[in-house]
Amino acid sequence: MKNVLKIALGILTSIGGFLDAGAIATSSEAGARYGFRLLWSLAFGTLCVVFLVEMAGRLAAVSNHTVADAMRERFGWRFFVFPLTAELIVDLFVIASEIGGVCLALQFVTGIAFRWWAFPVALLIWLFIWSGSFSFVEDSTAILGLVTIVFVVAVVKLHPDYHAIGAGFIPSMPPKDAPSYWFLAVSIIGAVISPYLLYFYSSGAVEDKWTEKDLNVNRGVSVIGMGFGSLVAMAVLVVAAQTLLPAGIGSDRYEQTPLMLSMVLGKTGFYLFAASVGIACFGAAVEASLSVAYLTAQSFGWTWGEDLPPKDDARFAMVYTVFPILAAAVTFSGIDPLKLTLFSMALTVVILPILLLPMIVLMNDEKFLKSHRNGWLSNAVGVVVVVVAIVLSVVAIPLELIGG
Amino acid sequence: MIVNLELLLGRKVLDVNGEKAGRVFDVRCEQQGKEAIVREWVLAAGSHRTRSVSDVVQFLLLQLRARTETAKVRVVPWDKLDLRDPRNPRLTCRIDELPAE
Amino acid sequence: MKRLQLARDVLDQQLIDRYECNAGKVDGIGLELRDGEPPRVAFLDMGSDVLARRLSPRLERWLQALRKLIGRKTPEPYRVEWSKVVKIANAVTIDIDSDRDAPNHVEHWLAEHLIGRIPGASREKKKKEPEQHNQ
Amino acid sequence: MKVAWLVLPAVLAACSSPQKEANEARDTAASWASTGAVLAREWSRGHVTDAYTRSTARVATEEVNKLTKLDARARDAQLRAWDALERAAEAHEPAAAAPLARTFAALAKKSDS
Numbered sequence: 010m011k012n013v014l015k016i017a018l019g020i021l022t023s024i025g026g027f028l029d030a031g032a033i034a035t036s037s038e039a040g041a042r043y044g045f046r047l048l049w050s051l052a053f054g055t056l057c058v059v060f061l062v063e064m065a066g067r068l069a070a071v072s073n074h075t076v077a078d079a080m081r082e083r084f085g086w087r088f089f090v091f092p093l094t095a096e097l098i099v100d101l102f103v104i105a106s107e108i109g110g111v112c113l114a115l116q117f118v119t120g121i122a123f124r125w126w127a128f129p130v131a132l133l134i135w136l137f138i139w140s141g142s143f144s145f146v147e148d149s150t151a152i153l154g155l156v157t158i159v160f161v162v163a164v165v166k167l168h169p170d171y172h173a174i175g176a177g178f179i180p181s182m183p184p185k186d187a188p189s190y191w192f193l194a195v196s197i198i199g200a201v202i203s204p205y206l207l208y209f210y211s212s213g214a215v216e217d218k219w220t221e222k223d224l225n226v227n228r229g230v231s232v233i234g235m236g237f238g239s240l241v242a243m244a245v246l247v248v249a250a251q252t253l254l255p256a257g258i259g260s261d262r263y264e265q266t267p268l269m270l271s272m273v274l275g276k277t278g279f280y281l282f283a284a285s286v287g288i289a290c291f292g293a294a295v296e297a298s299l300s301v302a303y304l305t306a307q308s309f310g311w312t313w314g315e316d317l318p319p320k321d322d323a324r325f326a327m328v329y330t331v332f333p334i335l336a337a338a339v340t341f342s343g344i345d346p347l348k349l350t351l352f353s354m355a356l357t358v359v360i361l362p363i364l365l366l367p368m369i370v371l372m373n374d375e376k377f378l379k380s381h382r383n384g385w386l387s388n389a390v391g392v393v394v395v396v397v398a399i400v401l402s403v404v405a406i407p408l409e410l411i412g413g
Numbered sequence: 414m415i416v417n418l419e420l421l422l423g424r425k426v427l428d429v430n431g432e433k434a435g436r437v438f439d440v441r442c443e444q445q446g447k448e449a450i451v452r453e454w455v456l457a458a459g460s461h462r463t464r465s466v467s468d469v470v471q472f473l474l475l476q477l478r479a480r481t482e483t484a485k486v487r488v489v490p491w492d493k494l495d496l497r498d499p500r501n502p503r504l505t506c507r508i509d510e511l512p513a514e
Numbered sequence: 515m516k517r518l519q520l521a522r523d524v525l526d527q528q529l530i531d532r533y534e535c536n537a538g539k540v541d542g543i544g545l546e547l548r549d550g551e552p553p554r555v556a557f558l559d560m561g562s563d564v565l566a567r568r569l570s571p572r573l574e575r576w577l578q579a580l581r582k583l584i585g586r587k588t589p590e591p592y593r594v595e596w597s598k599v600v601k602i603a604n605a606v607t608i609d610i611d612s613d614r615d616a617p618n619h620v621e622h623w624l625a626e627h628l629i630g631r632i633p634g635a636s637r638e639k640k641k642k643e644p645e646q647h648n649q
Numbered sequence: 650m651k652v653a654w655l656v657l658p659a660v661l662a663a664c665s666s667p668q669k670e671a672n673e674a675r676d677t678a679a680s681w682a683s684t685g686a687v688l689a690r691e692w693s694r695g696h697v698t699d700a701y702t703r704s705t706a707r708v709a710t711e712e713v714n715k716l717t718k719l720d721a722r723a724r725d726a727q728l729r730a731w732d733a734l735e736r737a738a739e740a741h742e743p744a745a746a747a748p749l750a751r752t753f754a755a756l757a758k759k760s761d762s
Binding site for chain 1: 521522525526527528529535536537538539541565568569604620621622624625628629630632634635636637638
């Protein structure tokens, strides 16, 4: 019974963690421009992230090490400094784009230009982390995140052609404009595989004192939870394909996207869209900020813990105080949030190999995983993920120049 | 004289004839009471320095192999490595004089 | 007699002090070479200088120059004698009081001058009830 | 690797031919005109707020202004429509939206053909 409860909570968490500015932006753009055609890349990204999250949780449960701890220990500082720096830079842009998402949701409702919201939102993010415990952060973002189910409701109301949707899961050549199609496919995968999630998830598992007994919970959370988060992202894509595409609205700016729900659900749809984007991005910003603090503290061996009073882990608290402010400055600079989001997703893809390759090596290390090392399936998926990540990171930059 | 292990790791090691013996990969010690005594230096054929992308990949491959039986490591007894110049460690014997592992 | 592999088992491991508090990472290890005797492990090094040196000597010089510029005296890397090492397992346990001895001055400075002054900094957070441990 | 550096500028050059740029500008203009049509309709039905309509009109003006490769008349026509929508939203007159929706729809159709 306790396990069921744990899984339920974990699933809620992953909804909060999965759906963020990147997933919403890329899914709606994919739907608006290419119909159901890019569903396969969402599905592929989901498959990868399910396996990766499961690995991060298993590592934490068995070895009592977070991903960051284990990486530095196993590969040494001289190697670890690369993924560390890469991740911190990417996280800055990811948090900036999440803050941008929240700001835009506020702009939709109030009409006040998004950049003026950047610092108030950063303050709110900080306040949330500052005063909440880990389970508070986890549970509240999760429960609020349930509002995103509105996209699934919209899909049901739209009565889409489910055969056509099914066909979208088979990769196909684009009808036009191949570079932007592939660039979008790359961005979707980058949006779905958020590396900060791995650091966050494994730190949470250590903070919650997971043991080998929790391995089943871990499996359940990663499969059902990530699957559920992905379902919502797919719903966003389907709704966009059913509303924006036939209306001829390409999604060039975030401002065009709320129409996709108002066209289906009227005024409620408009407000629920704003709420969904605002809450999902807020949750993601909180998790990413916290994840940066975890990563830094664990890299240098500082005391860390979201459950400790901030005074007891001052350096850890300092990181999650400073980072959202820096990110808010990026948002405030006035870069179009959609461009910022797509840019940070592409950047994520570029650094994926350097994060994932060591992860797969780690998962095969007896010292950490004892008898719970990766099986052939996990390793096969892991190798595929790494190879795809390398290919993607090589093509992402030229694609951005041509198609983005 | 003090040698920093973290700086020694990855250094190229030559034998008396100037032939490449590998790179410093690890140090085996024995804990005796409150003291830890170095017994053997472990050399590996790959690179432990990570400077470029290809180094990173090579390094990861080495890490993968290092835990398996096929890892190509050379074990050097503590007195067979001359560390007076820690940047250029040298064997005091020929490679083929090293005891087989 | 316990066998140890320094790079694998000690270097870059988490340090824990005698009160089970995190006290940094093992950033460096000093080996003492002795005439006619096998080398022995002398100390563990900690601190940003050591980390910078591992990347490149130039970076270490820059870091020290930067420190001089802000007017702070360059601290030697913080050293723990090997004899203080109590246990090597999941982490390296050392018999020091990190609050008093370890290079945690940044932590303390922050706690006193910045973080500690923000309202709510020392408030206990409500934790989830531990499930198995209290029975 | 070296081949890639030679090919890349060629590919980029191919992408930015004037013909293609004009096509792209037309596509974007059509997308914004369609956005205007739907937005005006949604707003007149009370599905979206005045504030949202106003800020979207502003963004649209900004974006359409950037389309220098677009036929000047088509661009001005669309800019006028957005301006009208923005002012109507400011004055809170959703009644003005229905004809604007038709204007936008016509613009969208024209740039499609």
